[in-house]
Each structure stands twice: as structure tokens, then as C-alpha cells.
């Protein structure tokens with residue numbers, strides 16, 4: 581079995597990764613956890629099954645620095661039951677499980693739900709921890725307390741330092757103990773690499789594909805494969821109690837077709853939430869827009885505005901160049917701004933200063 585430094589070095593040697601001092605520096609932290617969880621759990625008379633506490637790792641930093649990539653390397657190297665899950669998806673599962681437990685008459689639902697998570701894994705690896713929702717903010721403290729008590733080791737990536745989680749959130753004072761808990765149970769580490777690799781990977785690449793039929797699909801598939809390794813899950817966002825599903829999502833990168841996002845009855849709040857949850861959107865098959873698909877066109881304008889504001893990168897395939905997408909019918913005037921934004925968003929360094 582190779583250690584993580586060796587695994588990383590092999591990937592650098594094969595040309596898969598560029599060597600990065602900041603990434604190399606955090607490898608011993610992951611290795612510490614990997615080695616510790618590999619030890620058999622000691623059974624003593626007073627603590628029969630709860631493993632000894634091992635500090636987890638809270639890896640934070642700017643976008644595209646390689647946090648998710650390093651976490652994936654770590655998870656793939658583990659030989660104990662582990663789960664890598666998007667934080668948001670995990671919290672949704674927790675809410676569903678708690679709802680079910682309550683329906684079965686359990687009053688304090690956090691305890692059994694946390695226990696069943698702890699029974700199935702030794703390591704939980706969360707991608708993109710961020711807390712924006714008060715329903716999450718109010719339960720994470722007790723949930724994580726139970727998980728840690730049960731000996732679960734937590735590793736997480738985030739764009740924020742723990743003290744800034746749920747910043748300016750409602751009832752934040754009730755959330756603060758969770759921050760203390762995280763700092764107590766996990767080492768906090770900033771991945772301070774100067775390189776945004778996601779941006780670098782796109783540098784010089786075409787990001788707006790004009791196609792008559794489906795010719796751009798292979799090019800887009802190659803970009804998707806490069807950014808995500810081809811592994812993806814649907815991302816379900818709950819927005820004001822409604823669920824909006826993005827068909828494929830991994831490591832901040834989402835992929836959808838025009839009709840998935842603009843053919844459904846979505847409004848500005850939905851598009852803002854999508855833009856916020858995603859760092860790069862691949863949007864395929866944008867058709868020519870006109871009177872006949874006026875509602876879709878209007879939603880597309882709203883979507884582009886939301887992506888633009890959030891500095892979410894966009895890769896897309898469309899039936900025409902931005903200026904030629906919407907040339908007749910009501911709304912063409914408003915579309916000029918959208919076309920101009922679509923142009924601007926193609927610039928190599930666009931979105932560079934994103935969150």
C-alpha cells in the first residue's frame with residue numbers, strides 16, 4: 581500500500597497533476613488520518629466499540645485549488661468504510677431520515693439518525709461544506725456531536741474558514757457551538773495554492789460551441805470527463821420547499837441541457853440558487869430563441885443574469901453565436917444584454933475572482 585504522498589507523486593510523474601507545494605503540504609494530514617483509521621479498533625471493557633477519537637480535517641480555500649481532488653485521492657485510498665458525499669446532499673438525507681423517524685413516533689430524531697450514519701461508516705468526507713439554510717444550521721451542532729461521539733472521522737472541503745460558516749445567518753448565536761465543535765474535532769487547514777486549476781484547465785479552451793446538430797457533444801463530453809472524471813450524481817436543491825434537480829454534478833461542476841433548466845417552471849430564486857451552488861455550468865443544446873419559445877427564452881435570460889452575478893463559469897453549446905440566438909420577436913432588446921454577457925463570459929479570465 582502506497583501512502584498518499586507516494587500516490588500524489590505517481591500522479592505528478594505520470595503527468596496527470598502539476599506539482600503544487602500547497603497540495604503536497606497537506607498530504608501528511610490526510611495520511612495521518614488514513615493511517616489512524618487503518619488501525620484495528622481496540623476493544624476495552626468500558627468502551628466496547630467506540631473507536632478512539634481521531635482529529636478530522638477541515639480543508640478550506642479558494643476555488644479550483646484542488647481540495648476536492650485531494651479529498652477524492654484520500655477517500656479512494658481508504659480501506660475502511662467511508663462515504664464521500666456532497667454536504668448539501670447529505671443534509672437532505674438527514675432531514676428526510678429525521679422526518680421519517682418522527683413519523684414513526686421518535687421524538688428526538690437526531691440521535692437515531694446519527695447512529696445509523698455512524699453504523700455504516702468510519703469516515704465521512706464532505707465536499708463543499710457551506711451552511712445557508714436555517715434548518716441545517718439549527719441541527720448540525722447536535723448531529724455532528726453525535727457523529728463524533730460515535731467515532732466517525734470527518735473530513736471536509738469548504739471555501740470558507742469555519743468562523744465564516746453561516747455568516748450573517750438568522751439566529752447565528754445558536755450555530756456558534758457548531759463552529760467550536762468543528763475546531764475541536766478537526767484540524768483546520770488552508771489550501772493556499774496560488775493556482776486555480778479549474779481556470780487553468782479551461783485556459784485556451786473553447787467554451788461556447790456553435791452547432792447545427794449535436795456535433796459539439798463529443799467536445800463537451802471531453803471537457804466534462806476532464807473536469808469530473810466522468811463521475812457524477814444529480815444535485816437536488818431545495819428552494820422554498822420545492823425541489824430543483826440538476827441532472828449531473830461533481831466537484832462544483834454541473835451539466836444540464838437547456839430544456840432541463842429553461843423548459844421547467846423555474847424563476848429567478850431558483851436560478852440564483854443554482855448559480856450559487858455551482859461553480860461551472862455546462863449547458864447543452866441552447867436552441868434558437870423566438871416568439872415560439874418565449875417563456876424558455878425569458879428564463880434563459882434570467883439564468884444568464886444569475887450566473888453572471890454569481891461569477892459562475894459557463895460552457896455551452898448553442899444553435900448560433902450569442903448575437904444571432906434571438907433575432908426576432910418580443911424580448912430581442914432585452915436579449916442584447918444577455919448576448920453581451922454570453923460574450924464576456926467566454927473570456928479566459930472571466931470569473932477568476934469568484935468566491
Ligand SMILES: Nc1ncnc2c1ncn2[C@@H]1O[C@H](COP(=O)(O)OP(=O)(O)OP(=O)(O)O)[C@@H](O)[C@H]1O
Nearest residue numbers: 597598643644645646647648649777778807831832
Ligand atoms: N495539481 C493539479 N494538477 C492538475 N490539475 C489539478 C491539480 N489540482 C487540481 N486539479 C484539477 O483542477 C480542477 C479543480 O480542482 P478541485 O475541484 O479539486 O478544486 P477545489 O479546490 O475543490 O475547488 P472548489 O472550491 O471550487 O470546489 C479539477 O479538475 C482537478 O482535477
Ligand SMILES: [Mg+2]
Nearest residue numbers: 647648831832
Ligand atoms: Mg471542490
